[in-house]
Amino acid sequence: MTLKSTIAKSAGKVTRYLLTKFTNGGSSLPGKIALSIDKNLLANLAKNYDVIVITGTNGKTLTTTLTTNILSQKYDNIITNRTGSNMKQGIVGAFLNAPRITKNALAVLEVDEGSLKNVVKELQPKLFIHTNIFPDQLDRYGSVDNIYDLLIDAAQEVPDATILANGDLPLFNSRTVSNTQKFFGFDTDIDSNDQTKEEDQCPKCGHSLQYHHYTYANLGDYYCTSCDFKRPQLDYKVTDVSELDVTHSTFQLDGDTYTLHNAGIYNIYNALAAYSAGRFFDVEPAQIKDAFLNNERVFGxxxxxxxxxxxxxxxxxxxxxxxxxxxxxxxxxxxxxxxxxxxxxxxxxxxxxxxxxxxxxxxxxxxxxxxxxxxxxxxxxxxxxxxxxxxxxxxxxxxxxxxxxxxxxxxxxxxxxxxxxxxxxxxxxxxxxxxxxxxx
The missing domain is CATH 3.90.190.20 (Mur ligase, C-terminal domain)
Structure with a gap:
């Protein structure tokens, strides 16, 4: 680490200490101070870590927490930006909070879609998790296609990284990408009575997509009747949903039963994304079950x-x-x-x-x-x-x-x-x- 990086890291740590001692804390200011001294600090902080980047419109924070819980059973040292501070200064802050590492270290990071390209070259992630893309802050992004451009452009900066994407979202299957892709999704009909079903057009021919089954928004087992566009083969699947109430959900992933202390179909998607990351890193289903059961609810x-x-x-x-x-x-x-x-x-x-x-x-x-x-x-x-x-x-x-x-x-x-x-x-x-x- 260069002298400039060492000074920047020290300044960030001192800022974090003062915030912790005299306020309720702050997750982005230490990183902001450190980056003002060394704008390239993140690369130095991340170089000894395997990195997972989690991004998308909804579900980033819970997916990050669940993924961290699952992979803490495999890695000796693991850090994350659990508070959801997901721009560059917040990510630097997560590394500043980390203890000194010796081996087997992992960073599980929620990253704002608009900040992706500013951090991926320095982070060099092994895995991207793309949760979903829905209309969100369009005054900032313009369109869902623009958001997807941000995700794809960032992934192409790290061609050896794998993309783990929500296969139930047509947009995530609409383009050819150079990275290896794996997909997760629902392989069961949940008899959704959701009122938010959205019309989606086939990206190849422009006709309206149809669904063998549907979960919410434009997510589900889609296909086009006018061309060969359809949902990709799923690598990781929800195979049954047996219980949904206001406090928890019980469901099957690839045939095994799991319980999550979070309710809603949207949170089963988050659990599926985290499960998929765990299986990608060879964590056993029994360990994933324990991680779900021991998960504490994320703030907000x-x-x-x-x-x-x-x-x-x-x-x-x-x-x-x-x-x-x-x-x-x-x-x-x-x-x-x-x-x-x-x-x-x-x-x-x-x-x-x-x-x-x-x-x-x-x-x-x-x-x-x-x-x-x-x-x-x-x-x-x-x-x-x-x-x-x-x-x-x-x-x-x-x-x-x-x-x-x-x-x-x-x-x-x-x-x-x-x-x-x-x-x-x-x-x-x-x-x-x-x-x-x-x-x-």
Whole structure:
């Protein structure tokens, strides 16, 4: 390591120490400080690691956590950016947190789609995991095709790396790539009643794709009736889904039964991606089962917070597909509950709020919702969306600021609360709960 890199690494570590000692911590500032001294530091930090890069629109954080848990049974030293700080400075921060390594080291890294090309040459990953691509922050990316371009361009920088991709997404099978590709997906019909099924055109001939079976959005066993385009052969498969409720799911992967303490079809996809990575690295199914059972929920992803004698289930939402999947999860709730919806439109959330028009809050109107609370910068917009969906305006509390939201939660008429929050709103409400001692 060069003198410049050594100084940069030391500066980053000192920054991390000070943040940990005097604040609640910070996962990106140490990396930012270190990179300001040595912009090439990441290559030096990563050179003794095998690296897995996990990217895509939805599911990166849980897939990263599950993959880390699985592969910690194979590698002596493993690091990850578990908090979801997924741009270059956050990735550098993950390495700065690492102890000194001697051998057998692995980095499992969630990477923002827009940051991929800035880091892959330095990371030299062995494996890319592509979870999915859905319309998300189109004011930033432009289109799903543009996002896929980012993924493919990054992979081509590391031609020896393998791509492990969601085979149920037509886009991931639409181009010839130079990297070796393996695919995962659902090889079973789950009788989806999902309302978010999207029309998708064949990338070869432009006709509408058909599905032998379908999970959600445009995912499933697709085929074209006008040409030979169809889903690729799957290397890793969901072969059955036996139980789905609001707290967990039970399913089969390649014939073996697994239980995950996260609910929803979308999280079974995340588990399948992590399982596929484990099998790629020759981890045994029994070890993967243990990793799933011992997994703790990731912050903001079906996170359970106990406050004011209430059970709050917090889910981060950031685009129509992800939010609609969370709504499908909420629909499994059998008890009366309070709905809290926090909407910000900062750059990290997506500034354009038109995406709310493609959400399906209408699907909740038959549930026993005793009260709805809206908050965040765009609370009024959220309230309007609920009213349009058929919610009774008299049962909606437009709280707006954080203090009012917390007061509404404290006085909610139910002990069960489902909270949906965009990314920055999720961070803000968690910070408030931490300061009040409800999150340790």
């Amino acid at each position: 992803r079906q996170e359970v917070i106990i406050a004011y004698d209430k059970k709050i289930i917090l889910n981060v939402v950031k685009n129509p597909v992800g939010l609609n999947q969370v709504l499908n999860l909420v629909k499994l709730e059998k008890n009366p509950f309070t709905l809290v919806a926090l909407l910000n439109n900062r750059p990290a959330d997506g500034v354009d709020l038109k995406w709310l028009e493609d959400t399906h809050f209408e699907s909740l109107t038959d549930l026993d919702i005793k009260k709805s609370v809206t908050g965040g910068i765009a609370a009024d917009t959220m309230t309007e969306r609920l009213i349009t969906a058929g919610f009774n305006p008299d049962d909606i509390d437009t709280s707006g600021d954080l203090a009012s939201v917390i007061e509404a939660i404290e006085h909610a008429p139910t002990t069960q609360i489902h909270m949906l929050a965009t990314y920055t709103a999720m961070l803000e409400i968690r910070k408030a709960f931490i300061e009040k001692g409800h999150i340790k």
